Amino acid sequence: MKQALDLYGTLLRVAIAGNIQYRAAGMVWMLGMVIEPVIYLVVWSAVADSRGESVAGYDARDFAAYYLTFFVLHHLTFTWIMEVFQYRVQQGSLSFELLRPIHPIYADIADNVAYKLVMLVVMIPAAVVIALAFEPRFQPVGWSLALLPIAVVLAFFTRFFLEWGLAMSAFWTTRTTAVNRTYYSIYLFLSGRAAPIALLPAWLSGVAEHLPFYAMIGFPVELALGKLSPERALSGLGVQLVWTLFALGFVAMVWRRAVRRFSAVGG
């Protein structure tokens, strides 16, 4: 246990230093992550305004709360591994990581956490600006907020493992763009990013509720807003747990097959 803590301590220190060094690139990313939810927020507020009434229980200020929470929780749970993994395989830098006595996924987790810690400096002001500009209405529910940390942790690991596993498609095809784009297109609708899933056609939102995309972000957001009944909150946590375990098994299985295929030219 102590060894594991030491390991993470060191990895985290290295990762924080790296993220501070490349802060400009990190800030540009942050800007993108602010703009996208704001666009959807504006669109849905316009829908609520055009109808002159709330849309599936959301009026303009509820949408503001939804997308502000989405922005914050997305920051906490997102990964960029699918964007970068193919370069590790193509350029062979994975060879170095394989030489280390620990699985490369540990360093990635540390890097992810470090980026998020460093970017809090930008994220908090951004969240304040969104809040001032769009006046969200929060009606938090105590028990639901109490469950939120568990939901966020499960969401983080579901997403991390699943995307790490999918990123390894780079071992079989060196151009992973097709896989990534397909994944993000599905994610856009089924996660609650383009719209809260309650606004999708009924059959689709029924399916989406049980898929990992919603478990990764839509569910924690709705939990934070107190939109869910106790039964739905519990079943949502159950779905998250199932997907976390599934994703863990998935990443382990793919990794075993993938490293056997890997043959890089030494650097």
Place this chain on the structure above:
Amino acid sequence: MNALRLLWVFARVGAMGELAYRANFWLQLLESFLAMGSTLGVVAVVVSQTDSLHGWQPAELVAVVGVYFAILGTINLVIAPSLSQFMQDVREGTLDFTLTKPEDAQLLVSVSNVHVFKLIDVVFGLAVLALATARLGTEVGPVQALAFASALLLGAAIVYSFWIALATMAFWFIRLENVLMIFWMVYGAGRWPLGIYPDWMRWGLTLLVPVAFAVTVPAEALTGRLDAATLGGAALVASFALAGSRLFWRRGLRQYSGASA
């Protein structure tokens, strides 16, 4: 004329280069299809909840998406790849080779790299635009068609000036990729008519990044929303932008010291 001839030459060279990697065509087709599909999908979800978004009918929203993709494709077809090449040339000093050629340097760096497969986005955009126009049912008379064509051209000119001005900064700053990333992120706002955004965002989307002129104004022309004053304004902005970016380019070029010696 000379510009078109040069563009044609570089397009042929670009086509020869890309046709060597034909699998990329299918990849690009899938990418464009997914991008267009998800954008239209979001529009579909939105119009399932309301008949009109700030007065824009569903077919008109689809028309905006069409214009958005047509302009996006044009930027990716020639402007973005050429100017990225240019920025790399400044960094590495290989711009020297361009400057020795007996053609206007700004013209050369603007068309030097053509990614022909990006035409797919342009084709998709125009097809969606055509379908949306057909659905609108309103007669698109010669006046409207002319207004649309000129708005589109003016928008393209403004976007081009914006890019050349950004790229010119490469003479002073080494790394600009991040600035270009910002352009792309903000450009995404153009998928929707500008009227839905709050005032402060609308100003940013008109002045800081010319999304308004590139996408919304042409779409307004097609849907009969455009008044002569706005079109005149666009023409004025376009002339200022072209002239200003030209001056800025000349100023930047004097800064360039080359890599020789």
